[in-house]
Amino acid sequence: MTDYKMIIKQMESLAEISADDISVMANVSSILFHTMKDINWSGFYLVKDEALLLGPFQGKVACVKIAKGKGVCGTAWAEDKVQLVPDVHKFPGHIACDSESRSEIVVPIHRNGEVYGVLDIDSPIASRFCAEDKEGLEELVGAMERIFHK
16 A cells, blocks of 8 residues: 555655755656556656646656547546546557556646646556555645645
8 A cells, every 4th residue: 555645745845845846746756656566657747739748757768748638648638537547458549658557547737727737657567556546646646736836
């Protein structure tokens, strides 16, 4: 079980030094990558020029640009809704950046009432993510949004 409360406290503590969006996202991607079990990628995509562009991450190389509504990340952005996907190979239009990924969770991040980007986490294990991960990651993203609004 991932201790999301501890992750949030660690992220908030680091943000006291620098609340710069990119610095916060870089540290969060690292914390998640080294704390969560059975994941192979954690990172961010940011909305820019009508697409999601790769932001800070940990893991293998990743897709650089994702169109709105395409793949799990683009769908999370278009629907402004968390995507918890037990088997990415069954997700219509899945973009296979890493063929080892089997499950994925994507959480939209907001700024000024709009989707600003997404937090994306992949796992090589099918059905890796659960309702507790969804709730914990939504809390983490909420804490990030509060930092970004300061």
